[in-house]
Amino acid sequence: MNIIVVGLSHKTATVEIREKVAFSPTQMEKPLQQVVALPDITEAVIVSTCNRVEIYATTRDIAGGTARLKRFLADYHHLALEMLEPHLYSYHEEAAIRHVFRVASSLDSMVVGEPQILGQIKTSYGYAAEYKSSGIILNRFLHKAFSVAKRVRTETKIASSAVSVAFAAVELAKKIFGDLSDKTVMLIGAGEMCELAAKHFINTGVNGVMVTNRTYERAVKLAEEFDGKPVNFEDLFDQLHKADIILSSTGAPHFIIKPKEMEEVIRRRRHKPMFFIDIAVPRDIDPKVNGIENVFLYTVDDLNGVVESNLEQRKVEAAKAEAIVEQEIGQFFKWLSSLEVTPTIVALRNRFEEVRKAELDKTLSTWKELPPDGQKRLEALTAAIVNKLLHPPTSLLKQTGQGNRTDLYVDALRSLYGLETAGQDHGMLELEE
Amino acid sequence: MNALFFYLTLGLYFVATVAYLVYLVKPQQALGSAARWIISTGFLTHCAFTFDRYLEAGHTPITNLHESFSFFSLALVGIFIAFDRRYKLVVLGSFVTPLALVLMGVSTLFPANIAPLNPALKSKWLFFHTTMAFLGYAMFGIAFGAAIMYLIQSHMLKNRKLGAMFQRLPSLDTLDDINYRCLTFGFPLLTFAIIAGAIWAETAWGTYWSWDPKETWSLITWFVYAALLHGRLTTGWRGRKAAILSIVGFCILLFTFIGVNLLLPGLHSYK
The missing domain is CATH 1.20.120 (Four Helix Bundle (Hemerythrin (Met), subunit A))
Structure with missing residues (x-):
């Protein structure tokens, strides 16, 4: 049985294409059942996120199965295959395993190391399990992918640093204030970046938000959005001392906050630290403000610098993660190969034969008055017993041919008779989650 | 016996300090907890040293420089362990244990013999004050x-x-x-x-x-x-x-x- 992957991602397709082939998470039953109903396809999991749409499946016929999955993606979304084809990639066997392990470990993400993808794959797998489109191989495969992702997360620092400006701002604030839950964020002016950063702070959990704007109505509107308090722009310096984290992005052509005012503000708040993030171009805050004790000023460029160096660090960590993935592929691939019917029958037969030989030798070596043809007859007798016992499982395996149940039987046989299976240390029952 | 406890403590503090300093470069959890165990063990042997000396001298052993440095180090490590429990901050050890080690090291520079205490100073105030x-x-x-x-x-x-x-x-x-x-x-x-x-x-x-x-x-x-x-x-x-x-x-x-x-x-x- 082979694992194949067909799909497209942010690396091969623009968002216009990706949204056309996306599957709605509320209606996964239909596509999943259609995929497993395809000839040659035995199991399937569909992963659909805003950055990728992928089908993981098992098949006997790699070329045929891959072609059918591609055709399915086009047909299901009523698209011409010729249009879709150039954006699609496909992997099989080791490459497919590598791909899924890398995706789950967030090595294939747009922002390497971002944590959402693992949860998204878990959800997708949940649908496949619910609608029974995944079986013994994909079950084990995805659980393995989850544990690889977990290993990558704990053994490397791939996800430990902020790689967006907004997150970097939150991380920095934590290094200054420790706990943010009793801190107040103030927005001066408005702007996409400013609001995004404010949202990140709110999600992290801050005490409150204050909003000020040159036009008071604007401030009121934005304050409502953030469940905050509007402040009149003229009162800025009467209120500024109440804010711990200040996000500033006004369209003012000159500095709004200068050292002279800040000296007074910091005194009023008894020198408690303040963290300024100046997002405006031209800048709102005089860089000399950074020279005041307990005031920390960062501009967008500074934050970008933080993000870039974090990205560099992630690259180093990603190399370590790739090594982990390679290690795990080998192990899983061995297990997968062991599910083949013929080698299993041979192994089973050898096991029985071993036992028969051993027991026979034991009897013969102590049996003194053995009749002349005794040995021959005993040989025949024991061989017949073994053959009789082996006949039903062997023929059943050959009969059911190649399908989901065969894998189940093969796996069971290997476990029951202790036939050596690579990766046995990760038996189904031991898998977490 | 007394010297044994002393040098055992000195050795443990040395190993703990090295562990804490390495932690600063390579922050691994296992290393952090190892350092914590070593310093705690060192603290116990240090207590044993101090108590043994107390029994031998018959008064709080802070009456010469050898004892004083050692006691300073003991107090520092004890308080550090208490802070570590509260703040769970391994890196604090990277900045505090070297000081404890140096104090212990300086202590070896002074004679360790127990001199008789001036009778005027024999008082329970010795204990409280020091x-x-x-x-x-x-x-x-x-x-x-x-x-x-x-x-x-x-x-x-x-x-x-x-x-x-x-x-x-x-x-x-x-x-x-x-x-x-x-x-x-x-x-x-x-x-x-x-x-x-x-x-x-x-x-x-x-x-x-x-x-x-x-x-x-x-x-x-x-x-x-x-x-x-x-x-x-x-x-x-x-x-x-x-x-x-x-x-x-x-x-x-x-x-x-x-x-x-x-x-x-x-x-x-x-x-």
Whole structure:
């Protein structure tokens, strides 16, 4: 049985294409059942996120199965295959395993190391399990992918640093204030970046938000959005001392906050630290403000610098993660190969034969008055017993041919008779989650 | 037996310090907990050493420089372990254990023999006065470590040098909090130590205060920390300013402890 992957991602397709082939998470039953109903396809999991749409499946016929999955993606979304084809990639066997392990470990993400993808794959797998489109191989495969992702997360620092400006701002604030839950964020002016950063702070959990704007109505509107308090722009310096984290992005052509005012503000708040993030171009805050004790000023460029160096660090960590993935592929691939019917029958037969030989030798070596043809007859007798016992499982395996149940039987046989299976240390029952 | 405990402690402190310093470069959890175990074991053998010596001498063993340095180190490690439980901050060890190790090391430079105690000094005040003084010293020692960490961290934040060290050090708020806590514990301890000393001096020497160099410098130390505490409570001195004052205060404290004994002759210069 082979694992194949067909799909497209942010690396091969623009968002216009990706949204056309996306599957709605509320209606996964239909596509999943259609995929497993395809000839040659035995199991399937569909992963659909805003950055990728992928089908993981098992098949006997790699070329045929891959072609059918591609055709399915086009047909299901009523698209011409010729249009879709150039954006699609496909992997099989080791490459497919590598791909899924890398995706789950967030090595294939747009922002390497971002944590959402693992949860998204878990959800997708949940649908496949619910609608029974995944079986013994994909079950084990995805659980393995989850544990690889977990290993990558704990053994490397791939996800430990902020790689967006907004997150970097939150991380920095934590290094200054420790706990943010009793801190107040103030927005001066408005702007996409400013609001995004404010949202990140709110999600992290801050005490409150204050909003000020040159036009008071604007401030009121934005304050409502953030469940905050509007402040009149003229009162800025009467209120500024109440804010711990200040996000500033006004369209003012000159500095709004200068050292002279800040000296007074910091005194009023008894020198408690303040963290300024100046997002405006031209800048709102005089860089000399950074020279005041307990005031920390960062501009967008500074934050970008933080993000870039974090990205560099992630690259180093990603190399370590790739090594982990390679290690795990080998192990899983061995297990997968062991599910083949013929080698299993041979192994089973050898096991029985071993036992028969051993027991026979034991009897013969102590049996003194053995009749002349005794040995021959005993040989025949024991061989017949073994053959009789082996006949039903062997023929059943050959009969059911190649399908989901065969894998189940093969796996069971290997476990029951202790036939050596690579990766046995990760038996189904031991898998977490 | 006594020497065995002593050198065992010294060895354990050495290994713990190395572990804590390596942790600063390679922060691995296993290393952190190993360091914690080693320093805790060292603390136990150190207690054993001190108690054994107490039994042998028949009084609190802080009557010569060998014992004093060792006791300072003991108090520092003890307080560090307590802070570590509260803040779960392994890196604090990277800044505090070296100090404990140095104190222990310096202790070996002085003769370890137990000299008979001046009968006038035989009093329960010996225990109170010295123990409180050294617990106070230890508190300020921790504040010193946290202050150095604060200065490094705030320097990196101000200059946007957000490297590996920045990641490892805790938030400015945590460090300032440690500094404040040390001050609120250390200052009363130092105050009581001075008061206990005065009472003891009255019974032993017949006068509460004799402007002995140790007394004078203790008072100077006390004033520095009093100023810091006052500044913190009234005008909101914090952060860098508090950190710098903690470092200055600790340097004066070290002079009060070592310099006075070695350089300025007086009633307290037990050697």
